[in-house]
Amino acid sequence: MNIVSAEFLQSNVSYDKCPEPNMHEYAFVGRSNVGKSSLINMLLERKQIAKTSQTPGKTQLINHFLINGKWYLVDLPGYGFAKISKSKRGEFSRIIKDYTEFRQNLVCLFVLVDSRHKPQNNDLNFLEWLGEKGIPFAIIFTKTDKLAKSVKEKNIEDYKNELLTDWETLPEMFITSSETGLGREDILNYIEKLNKEVKF
Ligand code: GTP
Numbered sequence: 001m002n003i004v005s006a007e008f009l010q011s012n013v014s015y016d017k018c019p020e021p022n023m024h025e026y027a028f029v030g031r032s033n034v035g036k037s038s039l040i041n042m043l044l045e046r047k048q049i050a051k052t053s054q055t056p057g058k059t060q061l062i063n064h065f066l067i068n069g070k071w072y073l074v075d076l077p078g079y080g081f082a083k084i085s086k087s088k089r090g091e092f093s094r095i096i097k098d099y100t101e102f103r104q105n106l107v108c109l110f111v112l113v114d115s116r117h118k119p120q121n122n123d124l125n126f127l128e129w130l131g132e133k134g135i136p137f138a139i140i141f142t143k144t145d146k147l148a149k150s151v152k153e154k155n156i157e158d159y160k161n162e163l164l165t166d167w168e169t170l171p172e173m174f175i176t177s178s179e180t181g182l183g184r185e186d187i188l189n190y191i192e193k194l195n196k197e198v199k200f
């Protein structure tokens with residue numbers, strides 16, 4: 001799929017303030033600093049349409065983008081950032097959880113995990129919660145440019161094995177780098193396929 005147009009629409013604190021749920025929607029979620037906003041910029045080939053930062057906690061709201069005038073892409077706040085106050089951490093997870101559970105037009109939630117690290121408990125707990133709620137998701141491994149090929153492959157294999165202790169089948173997975181553009185075509189093709197297949 002070609003990205004012909006990408007337009008930032010609005011930021012919201014709650015799912016019920018978001019645009020009318022009348023188009024296919026795809027959201028990007030994961031731990032703070034995992035690379036959600038960078039990945040969105042890479043997919044859209046726009047340098048700072050989504051705001052990024054080296055400091056975790058940059059994205060704090062639900063940010064909607066309209067792509068090709070046809071579907072929504074959403075940049076979500078991160079979870080699990082230890083250095084912000086506990087009450088704020090709770091607030092983040094409520095924003096994310098309510099959005100994820102109640103947003104009617106959400107077709108697929110892309111859960112980003114850092115390819116450099118072992119599976120983290122809060123990621124695994126979040127995936128388990130998605131499973132309980134029956135929310136469709138895919139996994140995106142980020143920052144793979146920071147790893148040697150053999151380490152990257154081993155980490156991803158380890159991740160799959162960890163998931164298979166809880167899940168019978170593996171979700172769709174994408175291996176990416178926002179630096180090199182790795183994974184861009186695969187993710188955009190997947191979205192294009194779902195745009196055609198999923199009716200609501
Ligand atoms: P929050 O909004 O705070 O939750 O973070 P985020 O998940 O949106 O992360 P963001 O895209 O802001 O990136 C965090 C940091 O990681 C920035 O310094 C990025 O430049 C860096 N980064 C993100 N993706 C990649 C990648 O694929 N490769 C490399 N080398 N660095 C990356």
Ligand code: MG
Pocket residue numbers: 036037038051052058059075076
């Ligand atoms: Mg962000």
